Amino acid sequence: MNHATVRAATPYGFLLPALVLTALVILYPVVQTVWYSVQDYILYAPDDARFVGFRNYAAALRDEVFWISLGHSAVWVGGIVFAQLALGLATALLLNQSFWWRGLARALVIIPWALPSVIIGLMWTWIYDYNTGVLNDILIRMGVISQPFPWLASPATALGCVMLALVWQGFPFFAVMILAGLQTVPRELYEAAEIDGATAFRQFVHITAPGIAGIVATAVLLRIIWVANSLDVILVMTGGGPGYATHTLPLYAFLRAYSGMEFGSAAALALLLTVMLLAIVWLYVTRQARELDA
């Protein structure tokens, strides 16, 4: 092997461990999921598995619960990411001001993000509890309602209530990301704008917003992927109920896999979600590549 070949191969040698690891922990499960999705694979009857082509996908598209779950997923992702962004932006702007306990406030705001999802699910379940929940207690004391309300047992409110728990958990992510972005905006720009007579609102629109746009876009794309995939808080708080009121696509796939043990159908459901998310992933990867090139 000549020197030039070794030199050309060296970068691939360095990449090899990462590629092997990625193939093992990501590529292999993905291929296996694709393989399951074209089989009638029931976990308790693995020997009876047979190839069925795209029948699982066709069945999913004919399934009423798939469309209900897909609709909920859209509301779930759109609502949560928007609310987290709005709350995170407001928090970051506040934490970017000067006040004597700013350091403590920045540390405290991270707490919801640092808590395990199961703890958050349980905590909010008890907040909403019909009999002993603090939310009903406060609203009754304030005279807003006269009787306790079954927040998680009512189809009209259950999804919104679970979404609120996830908004609370995830807004610190945006706050911290945006705060980091805010600190990269040069102070001189604000001083110059002030001299030119720009109002606080115009300063936000023309200096702050463009300064943090890149980081917000990246955070939104990442969060869409994470929120679209998350099911742990729903599972703990409602298990998808009442009825299908809090069914999202990943939760439905999970229930089909672990309650019905229908791994073939569940794999098809999961892959349909993956295909939908690929557009977001493509946007994210393109952005990252552009930033690396810049």
Added chain:
Amino acid sequence: MTKGTKGPDGSRLKPAEIGTLGRRTFLQLAGASALAGGLARPAHAQAQTTVRWWYHYDNPQNTPAALVAQFEAANPGIKIQAEAIPWGGGTDYINRMFSSVVAGNQPDCAMVRLSYLSRFAQMKALEPLDGMLAKWDAKSDISDDVWKLNRAPDGKQYYMPLHYVVIYLYYRQDLFEQAGLQPPKTFDEFLGAAKALTKDGMFGYGMRGGAGAHDNWGPFVLGGGGSFEKGGLLTEKALAANRWFIELATKHKVVPPSAPTDAFRQIVDSFKAGRTGMTIHHIGSAAEVVGALGDKASAVPLPRAADGGGWTYFGDESNAIFSASKNKEAAFRWISFLSSGEANVEQAKLSGQLPITTSGVKSWTGHPKRFVDASFASLPIARTLPDSVKTPDFVGRVLPTNMQRALTGEINPDDLMKAVDQLFNG
């Protein structure tokens, strides 16, 4: 199509016969003497064998450490690795168990329920115990009815009975007395009592619509004439029984509005807090109910339909050995120890359930007598769920989801019955 459990003569039992234990059996259980003490001793010691055992207790603070220590002292060659697996309404436990079997990482033995048996059989996951049971002296300390109940459709014995519960009706006897009511014996009396108790922020009946909903739905719908046989849930009688049950929430409003998602914790806490006058559970929650309410709480068998029909859930718990285990003999020693004499009594205390041995029942002081009596008196109508691969999906997904939709008015009660029938017979 559901598979049937076979009777002692090998004939297939009708669902109504499955799981029924008569009062006579219990008198026999209570009348027997202590046979099992010391019978779990090893025939010979093995060299450093580790037995992995999966268990769950309703109270996660309970630990089998003392039983393990006792067993290991008597069996120096065997080490027990007891692993607590979260129950999660049954779904978590069963998911982990089936996943572990597929992954080849199953324990040597584990606590199991009859409703898993068909899936295990399909996976050929369990070891038949017949050979080992034939040589086990303490076998006779467990009633023949229990052995029959635990027998697989292929005639083999895969399960070692451990303890059991029967679902009954908790009621507030102080409030019943104040209202001049008697504990309900019929569905109509139940509705009458529930209406009378529903006032001033209290609800007559704490219905369970979340995880574990089958033990509230079954007594009224299966007791009211429904069955899991093909079309058995779609007869006019069964549909009417189901409509009556759903109307407890939608028409009579004698259940809390949170009922559609209320599970074990919510129904027990509501009853303890005096928010409900009746609720349906088993003796496993008696200690905390008495701790909160003392003599104000009591229990009776679930009410029956006008034609005398009744149904309640027989909550079985057994141990089984996995066929992939390399330590089957040691595993059998451990599970037979747990089903014998004093160890079985201690195990029942940890689980909050009733001992399975005749001798254990005789000396049982683990619960106040009125709850033990209510359990025994419920046995004539005690049944198991169908022995079908679909049963876990019925318990974990199909019934709760559709019952919640019916309770919140999203679907017609009849659609709930069609969904369950479709699952088992579609």
